[in-house]
Amino acid sequence: MNIRNQKGFSISLAMAVYVVVKAVLNMIIGSFSLSSLMLALAMACLLFVWIKNVNYITAGIFVLVVLMHLPANLGNISSNWIYLLEGGIDIVCAVLLTTNSDVRENYSWNINFK
16 A cells, blocks of 8 residues: 555545444444445445546545435434534545645546557
């Protein structure tokens, strides 16, 4: 694994761990969903595919998940505050993936099909 920026790698690693831990906790406190766990594992793997612009795809998935769950989470804010907190962290992850220069530096490899 060729790491171009150690700080960016650490941030990506923290995001990957967060995604998996979040899925496991949601399975414990919510309902068992194997598809959510599989999505989380796929996103964690995607965070280490350092090909050009994959960070934007991963950020889009973060935002899409937030938008899918936002109406239900806002429906009963008093009991869904932990899910709203997760959504906020997801948005922070998406912003870091797209704006942080240390993170973006790792996602600058080109695919060479020679």
